[in-house]
Amino acid sequence: xxxxxxxxxxxxxxxxxxxxxxxxxxxxxxxxxxxxxxxxxxxxxxxxxxxxxxxxxxxxxxxxxxxxxxxxxxxxxxxxxxxxxxxxxxxxxxxxxxxxxxxxxxxxxxxxxxxxxxxxxxxxxxxxxxxxxxxxxxxxxxxxxxxxxxxxxxxxx
Amino acid sequence: xxxxxxxxxxxxxxxxxxxxxxxxxxxxxxxxxxxxxxxxxxxxxxxxxxxxxxxxxxxxxxxxxxxxxxxxxxxxxxxxxxxxxxxxxxxxxxxxxxxxxxxxxxxxxxxxxxxxxxxxxxxxxxxxxxxxxxxxxxxxxxxxxxxxxxxxxxxxxxxxxxxxxxxxxxxxxxxxxxxxxxxxxxxxxxxxxxxxxxxxxxxxxxxxxxxxxxxxxxxxxxxxxxxxxxxxxxxxxxxxxxxxxxxxxxxxxxxxxxxxxxxxxxxxxxxxxxxxxxxxxxxxxxxxxxxxxxxxxxxxxxxxxxxxxxxxx
Numbered sequence: 001x002x003x004x005x006x007x008x009x010x011x012x013x014x015x016x017x018x019x020x021x022x023x024x025x026x027x028x029x030x031x032x033x034x035x036x037x038x039x040x041x042x043x044x045x046x047x048x049x050x051x052x053x054x055x056x057x058x059x060x061x062x063x064x065x066x067x068x069x070x071x072x073x074x075x076x077x078x079x080x081x082x083x084x085x086x087x088x089x090x091x092x093x094x095x096x097x098x099x100x101x102x103x104x105x106x107x108x109x110x111x112x113x114x115x116x117x118x119x120x121x122x123x124x125x126x127x128x129x130x131x132x133x134x135x136x137x138x139x140x141x142x143x144x145x146x147x148x149x150x151x152x153x154x155x156x157x
Numbered sequence: 158x159x160x161x162x163x164x165x166x167x168x169x170x171x172x173x174x175x176x177x178x179x180x181x182x183x184x185x186x187x188x189x190x191x192x193x194x195x196x197x198x199x200x201x202x203x204x205x206x207x208x209x210x211x212x213x214x215x216x217x218x219x220x221x222x223x224x225x226x227x228x229x230x231x232x233x234x235x236x237x238x239x240x241x242x243x244x245x246x247x248x249x250x251x252x253x254x255x256x257x258x259x260x261x262x263x264x265x266x267x268x269x270x271x272x273x274x275x276x277x278x279x280x281x282x283x284x285x286x287x288x289x290x291x292x293x294x295x296x297x298x299x300x301x302x303x304x305x306x307x308x309x310x311x312x313x314x315x316x317x318x319x320x321x322x323x324x325x326x327x328x329x330x331x332x333x334x335x336x337x338x339x340x341x342x343x344x345x346x347x348x349x350x351x352x353x354x355x356x357x358x359x360x361x362x363x364x365x366x367x368x369x370x371x372x373x374x375x376x377x378x379x380x381x382x383x384x385x386x387x388x389x390x391x392x393x394x395x396x397x398x399x400x401x402x403x404x405x406x407x408x409x410x411x412x413x414x415x416x417x418x419x420x421x422x423x424x425x426x427x428x429x430x431x432x433x434x435x436x437x438x439x440x441x442x443x444x445x446x447x448x449x450x451x452x453x454x455x456x457x458x459x460x461x462x463x464x465x466x467x468x469x470x
Contacts, residue, residue, distance in 0.1 A: 029160055033425075036167030036221065044171070114163050115425035121170035 004088030005080055008073045011095030012066040015148065019062025019102025026055025026110025033117040040121075047120045047127045051113040054134045058098075058106035061145040065098045069152050081157050094151030101144030109137035159427055165221035166430045172217070173434065175202050175209075176470045177441050185448050186461050194448065214438040215260035218431050225428050227323035230316055230332060231435050233283070235261045237312035240284055241305055243268045244291055248299075283319065287311035306343070306360035313339055313362035327429040330417050336364040337392065338410035344376040345399055348383045352376075367392065408466060415440055415467040422469070437469030444468075 034048035069091055070076045073083060083091070116130025177185075181201055188194045199206075207213060218228065235258045246253035246269065253269050262281065271279040277289050287308055295304040313336040320332035340361050347357045357376055363369025367390065375386030380400075387396030399406035414436055421433035444466050451461045 029163055032164040033167035036164040036169075037171045040168050040171035041174075111160060111425075114160065114167070117167045118170045118425050121167055122173060 001080060002083050002088070004083030004085050005073060005075075007085070007088030008069065008083055008091035009075060011092035011099075012069040012075075014092075014099045015062045015069065015095040015102070016059075016066040017062070018099040019065075019106065020059040022103035022106030023056050023059030023062075026058070026106040026108075026113070027052060029107075029110040030055060030113045030117060033114040037117055037121045044120055044124060047124060048117050050127075050131055051116050051120065051134060054113050054131070054138065055106045055110040057138060058102040058109070058141045061098050061141055062102050065095060065145065065148045065152065068149060069095060072152055072155070073157070083157070087155060087157060090155045091152065094148055094155065096148075097144040097151075098141070098148040101140055105137050105141040105144075109134055109141075112137055161427055162222050162225065162431065163426055165218070165225075166424075166426055168221050169218070169430055169434045173437070173470055175206065176437055177201055177444070177468065178470050179468060182444060182448070182465055182468070183462075185445075186458050186465075188452070191449070191452075194452070198445070209438060209442065211435075211438060211442065212260045214435055218435060222428065222431055225431065227319075227325050227328050227428050228432055228435070229262050230319045230323070230328050231432060232260055232262050233312055233316045233319070234335070235259070236263050236281075236284060237287070237308050237315070239263055239265065239268060240288055240291070241308050243272050244288070244295055244304065244308075245301060247272055247292075248295060283315040284311075287315075303356065303359060306356070309339065309343070310360060310362045313364075317362075317364065325428065327417065327421065327432060331414065331432070333364050333366050334410075334413050334417060336362050337367050338413070340364070340367055340369075340372055341387065341392065341395060341399065342403075342406070342410075344372050344383055345380065345403070348376040348378070348380045351379075404464070408464060411440060411443065411466045415469060418469055419467075433469065440466045440468065 030048075030052040034045075034052050037048055038045050067076065073091065074081045081087075113130070113134035116127075116134050119130040120127045177198070181197060184197050185194050188197065202209070215232070218225075222228070239253075239257050239261050240263075242256035242258075243253045246256060254265070257265050259265075263284070267279055271277065272288060272292065275289075275292070277285045280288055290311075291304045291308050294307060295301065298304075313332075316332040316335060317329075320328035323329075340363065343360045344357070346352075347360060352360075354373065354377060357373045358369075361369055361372050361376075363372065371386060372383075375383045378385075384396045384400055387393060387399075395406060395409050398409050418433035418436040421429035424430055447464050447466075448461060451464070
């Protein structure tokens with residue numbers, strides 16, 4: 001295994017790790033708020049559940065990027081590529097957009113969605129507005145995912 | 158942005174739905190019988206819901222946010238009232254239980270025995286010194302009014318200190334507004350009763366919003382002097398209402414606190430929405446009491462509507 005390949009694996013791990021941490025924090029925060037509402041009014045469970053799921057997507061984007069990257073370098077498939085340091089750094093850098101943006105956006109999306117839980121609690125008919133507001137944060141996670149995938153697929157091996 | 162109390166705030170938001178709205182109050186004002194009023198309130202709360210009491214609201218808030226110490230400031234007035242009740246009961250040789258107000262931060266079972274044994278160390282730090290001082294004053298002068306004033310002033314000071322320590326803007330403003338309202342009321346009473354400077358100095362607390370020395374000087378000049386001074390401060394509107402009637406001023410006091418609470422309606426996290434809910438429940442219970450008393454005494458609808466306190470929802 002070359003040092004280049006180690007860097008590429010490190011990048012893939014970071015993508016899954018940081019985005020996953022962000023999602024865990026975001027989902028956890030919304031879960032706290034959602035549990036507060038459900039403890040008073042259990043009928044609102046399904047509505048708050050949608051909000052709770054939203055910050056979980058960043059973790060999935062991180063996982064997706066990690067799998068694509070590991071597949072690209074041949075770790076998944078059983079024939080690891082002999083990567084140079086330059087190629088290894090390229091994969092590492094390709095992982096950064098979703099790793100960093102995934103972490104931050106999931107936390108902020110969690111805060112927005114937790115605030116949206118308050119809307120659902122007081123005005124359940126306006127639940128959709130809370131979802132839209134939280135979903136806006138998702139845009140930046142999607143953009144970061146796109147950049148990470150484009151970079152991953154455009155590195156010459 | 159702190160995300161503290163996300164769980165508690167969300168639960169409180171759900172509970173706010175069972176608070177009475179302006180429409181509900183209008184309906185209550187238009188009722189003819191107590192049963193009708195009870196039915197309206199029961200339908201708002203939902204079937205099987207417990208009766209709204211401040212004690213219940215406090216227990217709920219503490220169940221969701223047990224570590225939120227800054228909320229304790231909301232009960233300081235009750236705490237110091239209970240201190241007065243225990244002191245006076247001790248002097249009069251009566252049982253204090255019937256005079257206590259709940260909810261309170263104090264251990265009411267331990268309060269009377271602690272005062273009787275002069276074991277002030279058993280009391281929380283913020284009432285300790287006041288308890289000792291008030292007991293000494295009461296036994297030396299037997300002047301209940303003076304001792305009351307001392308305890309009331311100490312309460313305001315304790316609120317201001319605790320609010321400052323908490324670092325919460327909401328609590329700082331709450332303590333300041335509560336002090337201003339209490340000070341204006343006290344200064345007005347003192348000026349009407351032509352109290353001596355030494356008494357007024359004990360009875361008025363003072364705050365950043367209303368300077369103690371100026372207020373004492375103004376109340377020594379009678380009600381005219383007091384109103385003239387207040388007109389020159391940012392509490393000119395309150396002075397006008399007080400000049401019209403003390404009841405209107407009382408309503409103003411409750412409404413400014415509610416205006417402060419309204420700011421917390423937009424907040425998703427932190428202790429402010431929890432404090433605001435407690436204040437909202439206080440206002441609702443006061444409104445229900447006013448409606449009930451006014452209806453019993455046959456007061457007309459317009460007068461009852463005028464007396465209604467601002468609502469949170």
